[in-house]
Amino acid sequence: MQPRIKPSSGIAYGILAFVLLTLTATAWGQDEEAEDKKEEQEKEVRSEIASEVSLGVYYLSEDSFRYGKYSGLTDEGFAPLVDFIWQKRPEWDSGDTVRWRLQGWRLGLDSRRLAFDYNDQGTQKFRFDFRSIPNNRFSDGMTPYRPQQPGLWNLAPEWEVAPGSSNTLGFTNLQETLVRLNVDTKRQWFDLGYDRRLGSNWKLDVDWKHETKEGNRSLGAIFGHAASNPRSVILPAPVDWTTDIVEAMFRYTAGRAQFGAGVYASFFSNDESILTFQNAYGYRNGWAPGVEYPDAYGRLALAPDNSYVQIKAYGGMNFGRSTRLTADVSYGKMRQDEGLLPYTINPDLEVHTPVPLQSLDAEVNTAMVNLRLTSQLARRLGLAVNYHYDDRDNKTPRAVYPYIGGDSQDQRRFEQGRINRPYSYTKHRADAVMTWRFARASRLRAGVDYSDYSRDYQEVRDSDELGWLVGVSLRGWSQGSLNFDYRSSERDVSEYVGNVPLVSSYLPGTVDEDEYENHPLLRKYFLTDRDRDEFRLRADYAPAATVNVGLAASYAEDDYDDNYFGLNSAKVRSVSFDAGWYPQEHISLTAFYTKEKYDADQSARGFFNDASAEDPANDWFVDTSDKVDTWHLAVTFTDLGEERGWKGLDFGLDYTFSDTRNNIDVTAVSATTGPLPTLQSKLRTFTLWGSARLSPNSSLRLAAESSDLTTSDWALDGVEPDTLANVLLLGESAANYDLWLISASWRYQF
Amino acid sequence: MKPFPDRVHTFNRAVTALTLLFWLALAGPVHGAEEVEAEEAPKYSKGVRQCMTCHREGREKPAHEIFFTTMGIKGDPNSPFAEGNHDCEACHGPSADHLRRQPDGSRLPPPVTFRKDEPAEKQNEACMSCHNESHLFHWPGSTHDLEGNSCVDCHDVHVADDPVLALETQPGVCYQCHQEQRAQFLRQSRHPVQGTTASLSHVGLLACTDCHQPHGGPGPANLIRNTINEQCYDCHAEKRGPFLWEHAPVQEDCSNCHVPHGSNYENLLIARQPYLCQQCHLADFHVSRVYSGTGIPPDGRDQRMLGKQCMNCHVQVHGSNHPSGITQTR
Secondary structure: OOOOOOOOOOHHHHHHHHHHHHHHHHHHHHOOOOHHHHHHHHHHOOOOOOOEEEEEEEEEOOOOOOOOOOOOOOOOEEEEEEEEEEEEOOOOOOOOOEEEEEEEEOOOOOOOEEEEEEEEOOOEEEEEEEEEEEEEEEEEEEEOEEEEEOOEEEEOOOOOEOOOOOOHHHEOOHHHHOEEEEEEEEEEEEEEEEEEEEOOOEEEEEEEEEEEEEEEEEEEEEEOOOOOOOEEEEEEEEEEEEEEEEEEEEEEEOOOEEEEEEEEEEEEEEOOOEEEEEOOOOOOOOOOOOOOOOOOEEEEEOOOOEEEEEEEEEEEEEEOOOEEEEEEEEEEEEEEOOEOOOOOOOOOOOOOOOOOOOEOOEEEEEEEEEEEEEEEOOOOEEEEEEEEEEEEEEOOOOOEEOOOHHHOOOOOOHHHOEEOOOOOEEEEEEEEEEEEEEOOOEEEEEEEEEEEEEEOOOOEOEEEEEEEEEEEEEEEEOOEEEEEEEEEEEEEEOOEOOOHHHHOOOOOOOOOOOOOOEOOOEOOHHHOOEEEEEEEEEEEEEEEOOEEEEEEEEEEEEEOOOOOEEEEEEEEEEEEEEEEEEEEOOEEEEEEEEEEEEEEEEEEEOOOOHHHHOOHHHEEEEEEEEEEEEEEEEEEEEEEOHHHOOOOEEEEEEEEEEEEEEEEEEEEOOOOOOOOOOEEEEEEEEEEEEEEEOOOOEEEEEEEEEEEEEEEOOOOOOOOOOOOOOEEOOOOOOOEEEEEEEEEEEEEEO | OOOHHHHHHHHHHHHHHHHHHHHHHHOOOOOOOOOOOOOOOOOOOOOHHHHHHHOOOOOOOOOHHHHHOHHHOOOOOOOOOOOOOOOOHHHHOOOHHHHOEOOOOOEOOOOOOOOOOOOHHHHHHHHHOOOOOHHHOOOOOOHHHHOOOOHHHHOOOOOOOOHHHOOOOHHHHHHOOOHHHHHHOOOOEEOOEOOOOOOHHHOOOEOHHHOEOOOOOOOHHHEOOOOHHHHHHHHOHHHOOOOOEOOHHHHHOHHHOEOOOEEOOHHHEOOOOOHHHHOOOOEOHHHOOOOOHHHOOOOOOOOOOOOOHHHHOOOOOOOEOOOOOOOOOO
16 A cells, blocks of 8 residues: 555645646746745645545455465455554644654554654654564364473374384374364564654664564474484474564764664573474384383474673764774674473483583674775775674583484483584675776776685684675666676685584594594585676666666576585576556556576485495486576556546556476486476466545545466475375475455545 | 685785775875865755745656655754755755756756766765764665665655655665565565565565665675674574574574575575485485485385475474484474
């Protein structure tokens, strides 16, 4: 809904003002006129209350949980349409400085929003923003589990497992116990802000955001651990999260200098941080006795409560008219001290070593520094130099955790325990860009950037990246502009030691120095040498006042050493055309087409011992190709027929089509592979709408939207809860719908 | 692969070069760098009433709606329309000459027109002579500044409700240059930012500025927060931890696995499981095994290919806080 400005107060007054202004316009361009005429013109610009309310209904032609993924409109039938704006604007010359606006969007749907802004200009501002953000995943999931109490899921009382069975084939009355479920969440976001000027130079900004997220999500709950014995069930895990964010900043602004200091604090709490579930499976070889259905339970630790408190400061100083130095720094602490669960919930399992800590007492210190110097070195020559420092110092205590595999086995020996790896990193980045202005408003850019990155507990200790860029912006012509940027960079890493994560997570001496977990020839894409080339182009051309066309293109290619396994290359290309045609004042036609292509190659070697790890016959390869075509067309007619005495008629149409195809081609030297179907997603939306003015203050709006989503996904299509032997799925299907949405609303402006 | 000492030399060279540039800039503009124009007494018109003669509603270049905006409030001493602030000419410059017709009937433009053929510096200087608020702190040297964008490329100060300031209309302004993102927000996995129309199919519940500060921010890509992860944690604080068992690429950079605007794959992943996981995990047995069409019906039923795939078991990919969660399963 677009806010509309109410015309001047009354048609008669508007006509009078228009006539008076028309009569005087020419004269005012050349001479000064009498004061009374000025008064009339002044009235023309007076601000006024411009509020409105829209009431109506939506009608959805069929149930579709996925259509309402973010809108919340999911059920066939009628739903209320309620939008409004209620506002007060001060008259511009009245001396009044207070304006406020209360606005509501989609108040009849789960995607409702309500916002209030109060602004006493030059003194204080207050704002309130409430947003409800649904996220509907699917509504056709099925499970035999029932919630017993918060955080505890039991199987249906009539659940049966065939004797001797240890997989889903033994679930003899699965179909009878399945109940349908929705998987969805809803965020509710309350944001309160207050800004206050304190004297001429000081200002205080305070903001508090309270966000809740409730619902559920599909989450795998595993039983078992060793080779071939894991069993899993997908559960609708509870989501009951609350996040509070408080920010307060004191700011000082004077002519040449600005500085400020404040605090950012974020607190996350999870009301259901433990998920306990009954094991659905019969006994499996490798499990300890007694951990099968019906007596055994498994347990997961869900997201722990945590906090992040950061103090921030910034300052800037101008030196002369053309040089500016700015800095902003922050220092923060992330903390997490949720009590640690025992290694297992299962009392039948042997536990010789208790959990080393009651709670983790995890702490990460973060520090960030930004320095920027900008200067106009000469009339046409500018320079910007940046330095960025980012440090994550993880102080979380390390300890040995002799773990228990999937609540199904006795505890591992102490020397087989694993040590946690609290990751830290330090990044430095510096760059300099020079700009040269030419031909009045055009610019050339050239720059260099260098970054240095060090980490711990990972395969690569240090990496650096050196890049350079050039760019040009051609502007200064009313008919067109062009922007082009090219950047090339090369990342070099220090020695890649593939078994660092493995060795660092065991007690010294308990694993051989040359033992490895991942294949020694693997290079993780974010930790290896990489050449990157990218460019971005944007051109606009308006050959006439009624026509504009645009072209945008981008290209990015990451090239890795293909002598190693992992991601070998990735390439993203995108091109967009857009156009606008405005043949008459009240007619517009806009369109765009975007084509994107993503290609990636990766290689790997399947292995199960040292010999097979060295055998190239086990190599396999994946070529991924994504293609996306997006079309959009919009035609709009506004204020039609006014010259014929109609009260005003607007109508238009929108057509959007997004077509995505993903092909994954897997090949192997010797292993048998089969083709994968294309993953597809087609979203087509066609909307016809019209609006007729019934009176100067009211109008009627009608809209009809046809929306059609077709997706195919080989991981979901035709897959039932018991399709897999070792995983009890929810059996949801890929999103598909084909429906109509009709809306009718009456709008009244006041 | 370069040995480590070479990297030290590269770093030293880069630091030296940047230090030189720093001092060069701090030394101030070179002699004569700033344009020195002859000082003349500015010739102002008689104020807004005179401007509104031509720039009123219904004319070719109407500007009357500025009086519905925060700029057009006489009672605010910081407004261009406050007493003594020269009204329209506070931004457009002294424009008395603009009122007089030239012999050919045309008019001279005001000193600052905010048209595309005018240097962005000149336009922005007019805006920033008043707008020195904290959200513009990072503007000089920011991406949009270096590209030569002017304030009016995005803002329309002559309309009652500047489209770039409203959640529903803001993306449309950003899409004028960011077409790639416009297409990405039409994919099936996306953040709920408004698509191309007001249709409920593409309903917008978030604005670009919920994550980005287009005037320049402390983080990459003009993010509001210092890092990509800090930005994501604003709404996804459950993934912040710190966890007992961390997943290194998660703590480094969410964009190692996710794209922020829209993806072909659920949960905004950059690639499809199990292949995304296998780009970094190539251990023995099931981790390094090749998975293909033989693992889906009717040819097969592999648990890494169906359902939640790798995440059928490895559910805590963002970190686990269970003492037995070393493999991100608990």
